[in-house]
Amino acid sequence: MSSITSVFVPIHREGHKFTIIFAAVTVVLFLLWEPLGWLGVILTLWCLYFFRDPDRVTPTRQGLVISPADGVVNMITEASPPEELGLGDMTRTRVSIFMNVFNCHVNRAPVPGRVERVAYRPGKFVDASLDKASEANERNSMVIEREDGEKVVVVQIAGLVARRIVCDTREGDMLAAGERYGIIRFGSRLDVYLPDGAAPLVAVGQTAIAGETVLADQLLAEPHHL
Incomplete structure (x- = not known):
C-alpha cells in the first residue's frame, strides 16, 4: 500500500491544466494513429507524476x-x-x-x-x-x-x-x-x-x-x- 500511495498522490494545482491538455492531445493522437495515442498516455502519466504534491514530515527543531x-x-x-x-x-x-x-x-x-x-x-x-x-x-x-x-x-x-x-x-x-x-x-x-x-x-x-x-x-x- 505504501508504494501505491507514494505514486498516487494529489497534484499541484499548476498541473491541472497541463494534465487536461495532455489528455486532450492523447485523444486526438488515438484518432490519428493508435501507437501515437499510447505515447500520449505515457506522457500524460508523466505529467501527473511531475506535478505530484506529496505530504512531507518536517523536522521542526530550532536552528x-x-x-x-x-x-x-x-x-x-x-x-x-x-x-x-x-x-x-x-x-x-x-x-x-x-x-x-x-x-x-x-x-x-x-x-x-x-x-x-x-x-x-x-x-x-x-x-x-x-x-x-x-x-x-x-x-x-x-x-x-x-x-x-x-x-x-x-x-x-x-x-x-x-x-x-x-x-x-x-x-x-x-x-x-x-x-x-x-x-x-x-x-x-x-x-x-x-x-x-x-x-x-x-x-x-x-x-x-x-x-x-x-x-x-x-x-x-x-x-x-x-
Missing part, C-alpha cells in the same frame, strides 16, 4: 535549515546572495539543489519565519546545473527572517526547459518550516544561502527531499555549555 526542493545537491560554495535583495556583498555558504524532470518540483520553506523580501529577476534559461545559472538565469529570490532575527535566503532558478517560476508567497507572510510556497515548471534549481556560521550537513551528489532533509544545523556551530 535547522531544511531542503526546499527534491533533487541532487550539485554544488556547495561560498557566494553573495542575489543583489536585488539588498543584503550586501558578504558571502555565505550556498547549497544548490538541482531538480530534473522526474523530481517533485513543489518548493518548501527551509526555515520558519516572516517573509521579509521577495524579488523576481528575468534572465536566461541555461542549464540549471551550471554555476553560472545562479547569476544568468531567471530567478525568484526570497528572504525569510526567523524569530531570532537570522535571515535565510532561498532562490528559485529556472532551468534549460523551465519557463515559469511560481511563488505563492508575498512579503509579510509567515511561513512554517517545510510549508509549500511555490513550484517551478520542469527542470530547475534552488539555492539556499545558509545563516552565518552554519555548516552544511549534506554533500555534493547527495539526494535531498523537500521538507525533510536537513541541510544544516546552526546549533551545531554554537558552543555547548556544561
